[in-house]
Amino acid sequence: MELYKNVHQISSLYGERYLFQYLFVGDRTILVDSGIAATPRNTIFPYMEQIGINPTELGMLVTTHPDTDHQGGNSAIHETAPGALTGCGEADRQMIQDPWRLYQDRYNHLQKDHGIGFGDEPHRDAGDRCRVDIGFSGGERIVVSDTRELEVLHVPGHSSGHLALFDPNQRAAFVSDAVHGHGCPKRDGSIELPVTYFQVDLYLSTLAQLEDLNIEEMHTGHWPSMYGDEVRDFITDSRRTVEILDRRILQALSKARSGLTLDQLINEAREEFPDWPASTRDAAIFPVNGHVERMEARGQIKPIRGIHPVRWESL
Numbered sequence: 001m002e003l004y005k006n007v008h009q010i011s012s013l014y015g016e017r018y019l020f021q022y023l024f025v026g027d028r029t030i031l032v033d034s035g036i037a038a039t040p041r042n043t044i045f046p047y048m049e050q051i052g053i054n055p056t057e058l059g060m061l062v063t064t065h066p067d068t069d070h071q072g073g074n075s076a077i078h079e080t081a082p083g084a085l086t087g088c089g090e091a092d093r094q095m096i097q098d099p100w101r102l103y104q105d106r107y108n109h110l111q112k113d114h115g116i117g118f119g120d121e122p123h124r125d126a127g128d129r130c131r132v133d134i135g136f137s138g139g140e141r142i143v144v145s146d147t148r149e150l151e152v153l154h155v156p157g158h159s160s161g162h163l164a165l166f167d168p169n170q171r172a173a174f175v176s177d178a179v180h181g182h183g184c185p186k187r188d189g190s191i192e193l194p195v196t197y198f199q200v201d202l203y204l205s206t207l208a209q210l211e212d213l214n215i216e217e218m219h220t221g222h223w224p225s226m227y228g229d230e231v232r233d234f235i236t237d238s239r240r241t242v243e244i245l246d247r248r249i250l251q252a253l254s255k256a257r258s259g260l261t262l263d264q265l266i267n268e269a270r271e272e273f274p275d276w277p278a279s280t281r282d283a284a285i286f287p288v289n290g291h292v293e294r295m296e297a298r299g300q301i302k303p304i305r306g307i308h309p310v311r312w313e314s315l
């Protein structure tokens, strides 16, 4: 659907959750995210044709961050529109170019020490390897037409190089999965996935950065679009979630005599957020690990040596 003039949200379902891409139409057409491997053919190309744009004429594809459901369609886009420039956050480039790196460095990077991982090899939804032409680091401007320029924002936390685009004319931010509220919703509004920020301090600075922008409308990868106070409430909910998890994890560690594993700390987190479903509980390892790393860096906790999986104890 057209959100406002020449700016479109392309919508499909991935499992129970919405999956959104965005299309900016002007002198060149810019696509933000490509969905899973099948999304271009099933959803994006038909949408473009319906609004009178030939998919082969796509000018640029921006991938906001490394995840199956945001980069999986990159190779299909490249096959159809080989002239389209591809861009992403420089810090995420390797994982976005290569699904094997995505699995190794993101989904399974905690498996060896903590026993929780997500598949030995890339799921077919992750698509094929696809080169990225431009590495953004935030602060760049992308010209869509004489009347529209998009500002590239670096909004890390969910990934190191996560990008958002900001349209200053409309005060509209396209943030994909940079902000998480208290979890990723299904289309019926119940929670499908826990929050999955990886780096706590970077995530908090992203929340502050977005708050300072005075965003009037915010469009995301999975959450319904938000307007006015809804944007501010969502950012407040996101920060509150960080504070609740931080407090719970630290309290649990201070009470545990023989320390706790990340797996045990996931259970603690789920006590605070009982609507996080059992089927996706393991995804909470990412924020839990983020909090634990930050506590260790602050000298609040330490790992107990020589135990597998690793256990932490408070100091």
Ligand SMILES: [Zn+2]
Pocket: 067, 069, 070, 177, 221, 222
């Ligand atoms: Zn996502």
